[in-house]
Amino acid sequence: MSIARGMVLQRRRGAALLLAVLSPTLLLTGCLGDQLRPLPGLNQRLSQLGNGHDPALSGRWLALIAGQQGRQQVQLIDLERGLPVPLIGLNRPDSQPLSVAVDLSGERLVVVRQREDRTELVLHRRTLMATERLPIEPAGVPRQISLSADGRLLAVEVSRGGIWQVDLLELP
Amino acid sequence: MALVLLLAGCGPLGLRRQPAPPGALGAENREQPALSGDGRLLASLVERGGRSTVLLQDRRSGQVLPLPHLRDHQPHSAPSLSWTGRYLALLIQQGPHRQAVLQDRASGRLLPLMLPAGREPQRLSLAADGRRIAIELLDDGQRRVELFDLSGLLEPDLAPGLRQSGGGEVLP
Numbered sequence: 001m002s003i004a005r006g007m008v009l010q011r012r013r014g015a016a017l018l019l020a021v022l023s024p025t026l027l028l029t030g031c032l033g034d035q036l037r038p039l040p041g042l043n044q045r046l047s048q049l050g051n052g053h054d055p056a057l058s059g060r061w062l063a064l065i066a067g068q069q070g071r072q073q074v075q076l077i078d079l080e081r082g083l084p085v086p087l088i089g090l091n092r093p094d095s096q097p098l099s100v101a102v103d104l105s106g107e108r109l110v111v112v113r114q115r116e117d118r119t120e121l122v123l124h125r126r127t128l129m130a131t132e133r134l135p136i137e138p139a140g141v142p143r144q145i146s147l148s149a150d151g152r153l154l155a156v157e158v159s160r161g162g163i164w165q166v167d168l169l170e171l172p
Numbered sequence: 173m174a175l176v177l178l179l180a181g182c183g184p185l186g187l188r189r190q191p192a193p194p195g196a197l198g199a200e201n202r203e204q205p206a207l208s209g210d211g212r213l214l215a216s217l218v219e220r221g222g223r224s225t226v227l228l229q230d231r232r233s234g235q236v237l238p239l240p241h242l243r244d245h246q247p248h249s250a251p252s253l254s255w256t257g258r259y260l261a262l263l264i265q266q267g268p269h270r271q272a273v274l275q276d277r278a279s280g281r282l283l284p285l286m287l288p289a290g291r292e293p294q295r296l297s298l299a300a301d302g303r304r305i306a307i308e309l310l311d312d313g314q315r316r317v318e319l320f321d322l323s324g325l326l327e328p329d330l331a332p333g334l335r336q337s338g339g340g341e342v343l344p
Contacts, residue, residue: 035286035287035288036285036286036287036305036320036321036322037320037321037324038288038318038319038320038321039304039319039320039321042319043318043319046316046317046318046319047316051314051315051316052308052315052316052317053294053295053308053315053316053317054295054308055295055297055306055307055308055317056297056306057297057298057299057304057305057306057319058209058299058300059299059300059301062306062317062319064306064317066317079304079319104209104300134187135187137189143203144203144204144205145205146205146206146207147207148207148208148209148210148211149209149210149211149255149300149331150211152211153207153211155192155205155206155207155214155216156205157202157203157204157205163200163201164201164202164203165192165201165202166192166202166203166205166214166216167189167192168189168190168192168214168231169187169188169189169190170187170188170189170190171187172187
């Protein structure tokens with residue numbers, strides 16, 4: 001009888017010890033569960049590009065402005081391969097990109113950039129390697145942009161006479 | 173408005189301009205536009221009571237869609253929408269800090285997106301399917317972009333007919 005009671009006590013002590021060991025782990029798991037889960041492999045690749053800002057995520061594509069100070073460029077990352085893809089003809093040494101948007105196919109990028117003394121809005125077609133200016137009428141200074149997934153509708157934040165407005169453009 | 177539409181069709185690139193849906197208070201500052209992936213909804217920032225407030229509208233009808241959970245958390249900034257606009261990611265004010273949150277308009281749930289300590293979110297870009305989010309962070313004075321996985325937190329917001337594909341991270 002006393003042997004049986006001793007075994008029960010031993011089991012209870014063992015269970016208490018196990019709970020004491022596991023409790024901090026369970027608490028920690030709960031905390032981590034509330035925190036966002038980073039994607040370390042992709043984030044490491046992004047950090048290799050230097051400082052980055054103004055991300056635009058669309059399907060498998062992440063467009064952003066990244067680089068070392070003074071040499072910031074538009075970058076387009078293929079998230080499935082974890083690699084930047086070339087944007088031939090888009091980045092220029094005489095321009096500073098300010099914001100970027102990309103469509104779901106990664107084919108169309110719209111960029112606001114500072115070039116000489118003006119801020120311009122351009123559309124880049126990646127496979128055509130073609131960049132063209134999008135006129136802003138009435139004249140104004142563009143800043144933030146947003147592109148629909150099909151790349152056909154563009155919303156542009158434009159400053160006109162001290163007021164910020166939103167223009168909607170249907171792209172050809 | 174008619175003048176804007178007339179000007180629209182005549183652009184050298186075949187650009188068509190659409191008037192943005194009017195804000196509820198007429199002519200006012202509107203900033204940081206964000207289109208849903210399908211282009212149906214437009215989020216932008218307007219001033220309400222001297223505080224920057226997100227306004228979500230049907231782009232064609234101008235109808236304002238209610239966001240009751242975001243009241244009392246101004247200033248808002250950096251709105252970003254999923255494919256149908258079911259999910260709205262944005263920054264809100266939480267005490268002295270900017271907090272990234274995600275509003276699920278289908279369930280009414282407001283989900284805080286908890287970041288590692290010491291990192292202040294600046295801008296957000298939500299993938300149209302809601303599986304990932306790119307966040308521009310200020311970390312020790314440096315701006316950088318990091319990607320986070322939301323696939324365990326959200327039901328995907330998929331385009332009609334789009335096949336399911338894996339979330340998370342894929343690297344070569």
